Amino acid sequence: MGVQCEIAAKAGMIIQRVVLNSRPGKNGVPVAENFRLEQSTMPDTVQEGQVRVRTLYLSVDPYMRCRMNEDTGSDYLLPWQLSEVADGGGIGVVEESKHNNFAKGDIVTSFNWPWQTVAILDGSLLQKVVPQLVNGRLSYFLGAAGLTGLTALLGIREKGHVTAGANQTMVVSGAAGACGSLAGQIGHLEGCSRVVGIAGTDEKCSILVSEMGFDAAINYKKGNVAQQLRELCPGGVDVYFDNVGGDISDTVISQMNQNSHIILCGQISQYNKDVPYPPPLPPDTEKIQKERNITRERFLVLNYMDKQEATVLQLCQWIQEGKLKVRETVVEGLANIGGKLLQHFLKTSSATIAEAICQFRFLFFIIRLKIMF
Structure with missing residues (x-):
């Protein structure tokens, strides 16, 4: 999910930003009022080493539900602070550099981009990207x-143990979501x-097969x-790309083969519950996992940045060759990244930010903020 922002910085560097207004609580469902759009000022002087x-574009992702809690439940995720600007994956254009x-x-792009229209960032946090690699679709650098x-x-590659020619069957839960549609x-x-x-609708299932190449x-x-x-996996399941956890995962695991593998990507059905990550399996499911020697190891992409x-x-090569299909939903305006966008999710499907990708549309969401000349 993401955001395209464009509001020019005027004299005095007046900007717009989205801050965390309140916390939903570990077991609570986020509401629009948890976020606040406000006007702020920013220093107009760029220091050495800054940009x-x-x-x-800003990316809104499932893990951010955890950052709304004072305790994220993870040692690698820092909580958003009340009345402070939220941040996440972002992409933008350099206006001044030292x-x-x-x-x-x-x-340039960063994993720690503030949800505001203009920002002064430490250059060491930024990476330069080449638009031609994604045919000019800059938002792809936050998604596919x-x-x-x-x-x-x-x-x-790291947890699936996929071998070409081995006649393996993969099942993907949350398949119409950001990771799922690509996986x-x-x-x-x-x-x-x-x-x-x-997936959760006939439309999504149809697109997965007709456009995304799922069998x-x-x-x-x-x-x-x-x-x-x-019926669809008569030889059992060899690889399970798990985005959701809960009952769906228990059902898939019950049909997995001996020495098969679970890619533990996410557990979005559990993100509004105060449970450890990864959530423990029910006793019957855990018994199946152990008896069949099914691997289920925590996967964190940040541990593999040497391969980034x-x-x-x-990924860019597959996109250019048309082998990797990408779908995006674009929503315009910074005001929509927090409250209004979340409110839309809630009205649409009783989803939370954590579930929004799978429940609403494909891939991630883009909110475009247009410059007013």
Whole structure:
């Protein structure tokens, strides 16, 4: 999910920003009032080693639900502070630079981009990107050619144990979401002979098959998921790309083969609950996992940043070749990144930020903020 922002900095550097207004609580459902759009001022002097950037896109992702809590439950995620600007993945254009690696006009990205229209950032936190690698679709650097794509591809390569020609079947839950829609396609590209997705509407299932190349898809809100899995995966499941956890995952694990592998990407069905990560499996499911020697190891893409450059280049190559299909939903305006966007999710599907990617549309959401001349 993301944001394209464009409001020019005027004299005195008056900017707009989104701050955390209140916390939903560990077991609470986020509401629009948890965020606040406000006007603020920013220093107009760029110091040595700094870069002033105008925000083009911001990414809103499931892990951010954890950052709304005072205790994120993770040692690598810092909580957002009340009345302070939120941050996450972002991309923008350099307006002024006093860092040797960047010049005016460069397109740059960071995992720690503040949710504001213009920002002065430490140049060491930024990476320069090449728009041509994604055919000029800059938002892809926050999705298919960014952290989302890295998670899908590295997750499959590091934890999936996919071997070309081994006739493996992969199941992807949250398949119409950011990672899921990419993971299914990458599963085929890496050598799986069959990929089955699980999503929440007939429309999503249809697109997964007709556009994303999945062999089949299951609407978990219709019919018996276990029975459909048996029919669509007659040889059992060898690789499970798990985005959701909960009952869906228990059902998939019950049909996994001996010595198979779970790629533990996310557990979005559990993010509004005060449980450890990864959440423990129910006793019956845990028994199956142990008896069948099914691997289920925590996967954190940040542990593989030494492979980032090569992996991004691979993703970009697949995008350019048309082998990796990308869908985006664009929402305009910084005011929509927090309250209004979240409110829309809640009205649409009783989803939270953590569930929004899978429940609403494909990939991540982009909020575009247009410059007013």
